[in-house]
Amino acid sequence: MPIVYDVIPLKRWDGRARAAVISRLNGRLAPILAIFLTLIAVPFGANNSLSWLVAALFLTLLCAVYMGAVAHYDPLRPSALRQYRLSLALGALVILSAMAQLLPHDLLRLPDVAAGAPPRLGTMTRPATELAVLRLISYAALFILVVECCHNRRRAVQMLRWIYAGVVLHAIWALISLSVLQDQLLFTEKVAYHGMATGTFINRNSFATYLAMGATVGTGLMWVALLRPTQRSARRRRMPTSVALQLGGLVVVLATLAATGSRMGALVGCLGVGSVSALMLYQHRVALWRIGLGTLAGLLVLIAGAVLSGQSVTVERLFFALAEGEARPELFRQTWQMIAANPWWGYGVDSYPLAFELYRSEGLRPDLTWQAPHNTYLTLWVEYGVGFGSVTLLLVATLLYWVVQGLNGAERDILPAAIATAVIVLTAVHALVDFSLEIAANTYLFVALVALGLPSGARGDA
Secondary structure (H helix, E strand, C coil), X not given: CCCCCCCCCCCCCCHHHHHHHHHXXXXXXXXXXXXXXXXXXCCHHHCCHHHHHHHHHHHHHHHHHHHHHHHHHCCCCCCCCHHHHHHHHHHHHHHHHHHHCCCECCXXXXXXXXXXXXXXXXXXXXXXXXXXXXXXXXXHHHHHHHHHHCCCHHHHHHHHHHHHHHHHHHHHHHHHHHHCCCCEECCEECCCCCCCCCCCCCCHHHHHHHHHHHHHHHHHHXXXXXXXXXXXXHHHHHHHHHHHHHHHHHHHHHHHHHHCCCHXXXXXHHHHHXXXXXXXXXXCCCCXXXXXXXXXXXXXXXXXXXXXXXXHHHHHHHHCCHHHCCCHHHXXXXXXXXXXXXXXXXXXXXXXXXXXXXXXXXXXXXXCCCCCCCCHHHHHHHHHCHHHHHHHHHHHHHHHHHHHHHHHCCCCCHHHHHHHHHHHHHHHHHCCCCCHHHCHHHXXXXXXXXXXXXXXXXXXXX
């Protein structure tokens, strides 16, 4: 008797099915990243080695699992990173230059040390540089994950909403800890900045930068709610509620920003809010003179609000900054002397506090220890050398170029690019006089917002 075989038709695993699987994967990854950005700022702004280790482990494992899943379900899917090869190469060069500092060599010319000292390294503080390398890798992993999972513009806007909600929560907690909990820092007594909002951060200026980026996101979302009424009448009726929620969150963030007492924080906050507002309004063909007049009026309203809310200390510090006679100009001068003594190879990532003591001279208070030169550009050149330190600046410049390209898209697509542009501008200005971008929580938020602003190109809708 002949054997008869049954033919069972197999379900075709076509391109649409693969794209649907990747879309679901990306949809689940986006809120995970948003939650990470909110939680990582809790332990003192992620300004400690344990936070860096946890973040590096979590993000690298998540990146590996994600890439493995994509390779399994859709091996022919083009990477969303392919059009940013130059930026990726520059980022890899930054990480490799930090790793190279861990190799023994004699290129680092330092002041004379005792005879019989161990071979010199490219860094003065090897443990600190090792942790810095892990931190840099975590930044890269976060950038890759955000670009890959949020190239869909709707998902990118949704992730902006989640990120903004996290910033609002931090602002609310900062006001509660300042007033209700009698000015505490994570249920412990503060050692500095008494009477000023710091949230979960140790430094008020760093927290102010975090809030300024959040205010920029909130302003962009508010303009979307105001300028894009939908065609469906049901949604149009809900629009006032959406605007009220966005405006309420923005008021909380700006009030907390004023409560930090940070001069530059207030300045760059206004710069970020004004920049994203100008870009959104210009996209809707509002006259430039109207934009300028509205920006000026908004600035006056913010100043008046700060004074009326009892936060006039911020305004006073802003207008009387030059009269305070701070030591930063002298700090900048002595830091430049460090760079001139060793311009090419640097002293090692995260080695500034120790290296500065070798060159410190009169003119600064002897009872203070300077952890940073209060200028991120100087920090890069001190720790990496002028050459490799400038690679980071070139990296941000290439990303800014791509983000600006995204401003030429449709009205719906401009929001992530407008926010990213404003965030780059405000952080670049603040980096001239402070080290806020050297605080990991701020850098994670900065990386995510810039990655969200990159144009989607021809990457599909997954």
